[in-house]
Amino acid sequence: MPLRDKSRGLQWICPIILSVALLQNAALAQPRGRQFGGRRADFSQIDRSQFPMWSTDEGFADDVFTFVRIKTAPRWNQSSNRDWTADYPDADFYFSWRLHQLTSIQVNPNPITLELTDPKLVDYPFVFLAAPQSVDWTPEEVVALRRYLLNGGFMMCDEFFGSIQWNLFHEQLKRLFPEFEPVELSLSHEIFHTVYDFDFVPQVTAIHFWQRYGVTYHPVAGTEYDHAPHFFGLHDAHGRMMMLICHNNDLQDGWEREGEDKEFFERFSVKQSYPMGINIVTYALSH
Incomplete structure (x- = not known):
């Protein structure tokens, strides 16, 4: 859905609220018979057959939700540090799959990556x-x-921990919006209760x-002062x-x-990562 056409925004939220499956049911059972996850060094050679596939209704060709990951050059290149490729592409494919599986929203089975300067960015609200x-x-x-966000776009930022990493990103935020503070x-807040109701x-x-x-949490430098989870708007x-x-979260893992x-899947994926991810997307598309 292009950001240019704001009148169509509510088309996203109605199917989500009307039909959402429970995460604890059989639809979210662990896949059997093969191992999922893992890193890929050559992202140009992603094997699409390794991930679940589905089709979308022809009538919704222009109204599918596409998961868009932002590509950006990191400030450092050491292999031990994380950048935009963290948990890619597995997280993108599996979250898209679960969003398709657990809601009635039409979801593109092929998530994409974009640079911020790509003119197609305005075609995606999230x-x-x-x-x-x-x-x-x-x-x-x-x-x-800045233009994308002020015109109605929404960005979710995930996977960074501690005061040092917070300060690094906060510097960039002040370049982006010197007039606003997280x-x-x-x-x-509504975002914790939009679809799935969190009591923590x-x-x-x-x-x-x-x-x-x-x-x-990730026990990196700076978390000795505070490693509790924080969500900032x-x-x-x-x-x-x-x-x-x-902040102090790695939902995409x-x-x-x-x-x-199995234990990680049931404790983190089922009870936290997928429910919160669905809440965030639902909130973003309905506001």
């Missing part, structure tokens, strides 16, 4: 940014993203940190949320890790 601490936007990217959302603030870690240390002058910042570990 975009996803991984590892926001790694970005160092060019002046052109700042202009493009505001922490309380558990009473969700927090998801990377599977290897949970398996190795039993922690629900960046709002425009009219109070509309343009960006959701998921719960999307990526389909079938790798």
Whole structure:
């Protein structure tokens, strides 16, 4: 749905609210017979057959939801650091699949990646940014993203932890919107209750940190001061949320890790990552 046509926005929300399956039911059973998840070094050679496939109704050809991941050059290139490719492409394919499976929204089975300066960006009301601490936007990217968000777009930022990584991203936010400051959302905020009703603030870690240390966060520098989950909204002058910042969280790891570990899947994917992801998309498309 192009951002240019704001009158069509409610077409997204009605099917979601009218028909949402329970995450605990058989529809979200772990896939059997093969291992999901894992890194791919060569993203130009993604094997689409490794992921679930479905078709969309022909009548909704122009109204499908497409998961869009933002590509941006990182401020560093060391292999130990995360960038826009974190948990890609598995998280994108599996979240799209579950959104299709658990709601009646028409979902594109083929998520895409875009640069902020791509003119097609305005065709998509929701975009996803991984590892926001790694970005160092060019002046052109700042202009493009600012225009996109002020014109009705929504960005979800996920997978960064601790005060050091927060400060790195906050520097970029002030370049983007010097006049606005992120505001922490309380558990009473609508986004925690849009479709799935949370009575706690969700927090998801990377599977290897949970398996190795039993922690629900990434134990990186800066988390010794605060590793509790925080969700911040960046709002425009009219109070509309343009960006959701998921700090001390790795929601997408719960999307990526389909079938790798039954306990991780049930504790994080089923109860937190997928429900919160559906809440966020629903909120974004209805506001």
